[in-house]
Amino acid sequence: MLKHFLPVLASMALVLPAIAADLQVPYPAGYRNWHHVKSMVIGKGHPLYEAFGGVHHLYANPKAVAGYKSGKFPDGAIIVFDLLEAKSADNAVIEGARKVVGVMHKDAKKFTATGGWGFEGFGGGDKTNRVVRDNAASACFACHEPQKGQDYVFSRLRD
Numbered sequence: 001m002l003k004h005f006l007p008v009l010a011s012m013a014l015v016l017p018a019i020a021a022d023l024q025v026p027y028p029a030g031y032r033n034w035h036h037v038k039s040m041v042i043g044k045g046h047p048l049y050e051a052f053g054g055v056h057h058l059y060a061n062p063k064a065v066a067g068y069k070s071g072k073f074p075d076g077a078i079i080v081f082d083l084l085e086a087k088s089a090d091n092a093v094i095e096g097a098r099k100v101v102g103v104m105h106k107d108a109k110k111f112t113a114t115g116g117w118g119f120e121g122f123g124g125g126d127k128t129n130r131v132v133r134d135n136a137a138s139a140c141f142a143c144h145e146p147q148k149g150q151d152y153v154f155s156r157l158r159d
Contacts, residue, residue: 025105025120027127031080034059037068037155041086041093055095057082058155067106068157071150075116077106079153082125098125102140104153114141115152 037058042049059080060068067073080103085096101122108116119140123129132139144152 023110023118024130025103025118027122028059028061028078028080028101028103028105031059031061031078031082031101034061034078034080035065037079038158043086052083054086054099055084055093057084063106065157067151067153068155073106073151073153075107075109077104079104079155099123100131101125104140104144111136113137115144115148117141117144117152119144 037060039055039057041055042053044053046053059082061076061078063074064077064079067077080101082101083099085099087094087096103118103120103122105111105118105120106116107118111118114136119132119136121131121139123131141152144154147154150156
C-alpha cells in the first residue's frame, strides 16, 4: 500500500519547499531611499525594551505611503522597521550596530493568516539571516492584531 503513495510523497517533497519559499517576505533592497515615516528611541524602562530597545527608523515604499494616507494598505505596500543599538556619547544618543531589519509586506492572498501582511526580521540587517520565519503569527501578528482598525499598522505619517 505504501508503494502507491511514494510517488505522491516524492512530488510533495518538491512542491512544499516551493510553497514555503513563496510565503517568504523578501529583503527590502534600497529601503533607506524610501519615505522616512518616523524615528524613535525605546530606552530602559519601556515595556518593549528587552525585545526592541534602541533607535528605530521606519521607512515606507510608495504603496505604503499611499496606504498611510488612505488608511488601507494595498498589496505591494512594504514598511521597514530598522532597529539599531542606541549608544550614549557626549550627552547624545547615537546609532550603534544594526540589530534587525523588520519588514511588513502586504499581500492579502499570500498572507491570509496574518491580516494580509507577511512579517520577517533580518538579524543584523543580513538578508540571509531570517529570524521570524514561520513564527510570524506569534512573533509579530499577535502584537499587530489589536491595530486591525488601522490595517494592523502602529505607525502614522508625521505632519
